[in-house]
Amino acid sequence: MPSHTFKLNGKMVSVEVADDVRLLWVLRDMLGVTGPKYGCGLNVCKACTSHINGKAFNPCSVPVSKIKPTDEVTTIEGLPATVGKDLHPMQEAWLDLDVVQCGYCQPGQIMAAVAKVRQAKAAGREIVDADLDEIRNICRCGTYSRIREAIKAGAKNM
Numbered sequence: 001m002p003s004h005t006f007k008l009n010g011k012m013v014s015v016e017v018a019d020d021v022r023l024l025w026v027l028r029d030m031l032g033v034t035g036p037k038y039g040c041g042l043n044v045c046k047a048c049t050s051h052i053n054g055k056a057f058n059p060c061s062v063p064v065s066k067i068k069p070t071d072e073v074t075t076i077e078g079l080p081a082t083v084g085k086d087l088h089p090m091q092e093a094w095l096d097l098d099v100v101q102c103g104y105c106q107p108g109q110i111m112a113a114v115a116k117v118r119q120a121k122a123a124g125r126e127i128v129d130a131d132l133d134e135i136r137n138i139c140r141c142g143t144y145s146r147i148r149e150a151i152k153a154g155a156k157n158m
């Protein structure tokens, strides 16, 4: 079985698994990292949204063989450590605004939000409604208006 090595939430990990197994299953079933949720497995629902090298991606659609040893994968579990705190400012905003309903989509929503705010800040500007419109993460509980408020609030502290 081929071996695959990459950095996950700040630590190097190695797994022995077939090349075509998608990363979401490696994270959840082999490494016990269950923050990224399985919704569709087709890069549509975005419930599995995590970061690769600081940018949003969907591990359900990436074969583990595509992840390089120099790649850094961050899931919701590793997000607070990226700012050296117990909670990332976006998570604080989520709690302050009581965003969550059933919760299933929420790790992906937060990871998508953080990546989108980083993208805006890297371009030297604040996040605007048009950026929020580009986030395609599905919430079957319909918490969209609270999500948008929380992203704006969290962005102020990023």
Ligand code: FES
Pocket: 037, 038, 039, 040, 041, 042, 043, 044, 045, 046, 047, 048, 049, 058, 059, 060, 061
């Ligand atoms: S489970 Fe990854 S996008 Fe739906």
Ligand code: FES
Pocket: 100, 101, 102, 103, 104, 105, 106, 138, 139, 140, 141, 142, 143
């Ligand atoms: S909070 Fe239930 S799916 Fe989003």
